[in-house]
Amino acid sequence: xRLTPDIASSFARIALxxxxxxxxxxxxxxxASDSDVLPPRVLHPVFFGSFDWHSCVxxxxxxxxxxxRFPDMAEAAAxxxxxxxxFTPDKLSAELAxxxxxxxRGFERPYGWGWLLYLHLEAQRHGDxxxxxxxxxxxxAFAVRFREFLALLTYPITVGTHFNTAFAxxxxxxxxxxxxxxxxxxxxDWANGAFAARSSYRGWEPGGDEFLSPVxxxxxxxxxxxxxxxFAPWFAALxxxxxxxxxxxxxVTVSDRSDGKIAHxxxxxxxxxxxxxxxxxxxxxxxxxxxxxxxxxxHLAAALPHVAGDYxxxxxxxxxxxxxxxxx
Numbered sequence: 001x002r003l004t005p006d007i008a009s010s011f012a013r014i015a016l017x018x019x020x021x022x023x024x025x026x027x028x029x030x031x032a033s034d035s036d037v038l039p040p041r042v043l044h045p046v047f048f049g050s051f052d053w054h055s056c057v058x059x060x061x062x063x064x065x066x067x068x069r070f071p072d073m074a075e076a077a078a079x080x081x082x083x084x085x086x087f088t089p090d091k092l093s094a095e096l097a098x099x100x101x102x103x104x105r106g107f108e109r110p111y112g113w114g115w116l117l118y119l120h121l122e123a124q125r126h127g128d129x130x131x132x133x134x135x136x137x138x139x140x141a142f143a144v145r146f147r148e149f150l151a152l153l154t155y156p157i158t159v160g161t162h163f164n165t166a167f168a169x170x171x172x173x174x175x176x177x178x179x180x181x182x183x184x185x186x187x188x189d190w191a192n193g194a195f196a197a198r199s200s201y202r203g204w205e206p207g208g209d210e211f212l213s214p215v216x217x218x219x220x221x222x223x224x225x226x227x228x229x230x231f232a233p234w235f236a237a238l239x240x241x242x243x244x245x246x247x248x249x250x251x252v253t254v255s256d257r258s259d260g261k262i263a264h265x266x267x268x269x270x271x272x273x274x275x276x277x278x279x280x281x282x283x284x285x286x287x288x289x290x291x292x293x294x295x296x297x298x299h300l301a302a303a304l305p306h307v308a309g310d311y312x313x314x315x316x317x318x319x320x321x322x323x324x325x326x327x328x
Contacts, residue, residue: 002325003069009070009073009074011062011066012076015066018055018315019049019056019063019086020049022039022049024051024311025040025051027043027052028107028108028112032102032103036103044056044094044098045095046092046095047095050316054108054115054162055319058115058118058316061115061118063082064119064125066079068125068126087131099141110146110163110165110169111162111167111168116138116139117171117175117176120136121175124178139175143172143175146183146187147182150187150190153190156194158203159210159214160206160207160210161210161264164212164214166217166218166220167217167271169187170217170221191222196222200238200242201215208261209262209265211264211266211271211320212267212271213249213268213272220275222235223279229284232283235279235282235283236283246291251298251299251301251302252302253265257306257309258310258312266303266307266313266317267313267316267320270303270304270324272296273299276292277292296324
């Protein structure tokens, strides 16, 4: 399966339909007084759509990525026009000011942080616009927060939802490679301490509302941190030799796509496909690489038909499908 122009256009239309759709909306907002009772568009003049702040951020990542990869698609002009009107200095300054509130210390930690850095990294690839320069102060603020958080985080958070540490660090690390050598070193040091000694995974996944695999996100992170010669045997001991991959890693079933938590499971199929494809290029054994790619394709086939449909999935699933179908 690959990202075709038709699929790209459909993903673009989906994202264009929700990044500026304010309601329904789920805020991550700690209020200190009555004056903090404000609608999403006032609190977050850029990222007020897509049901929640982080989904709006990665909805924008989806749009910019598709514009770059398919510059001739019909939706490219609409993406550029909406971005020009959204990524303005005044609106982004308001997003930055929100982080200065004492109550915002844990705002979107770490999932939204990682996605904002990933959005900025994508914006840097659009040399015909000022979007990267305009988003950069916000990205730098989240980079500082990552460094401070890693200094405090004694143990990795290995759930399959937004609090997952490894997933956020995969995104943040890619940004740091291009933008912040200090954060890059901090991520690699922390990842080594958190995951180097892990072996023979026996976790109980999937959880009923998860959209990330705790073990595969950690594996993808370590595949970025280590060279192949070090990563491949570690990965084999983690999920191959104990039979976990073949025994447990198969597409999950979604019983109700109108339930926002249950709909997470479509995302699990997509994010597993992304991780499996990413790790496949970092193992030495061709048979293992082929096995990983086979499992990835099975997960993609289970999830891609459901990217559009109910808004509980539609406001975010295209981003994960794009990760899974992304550049190799």
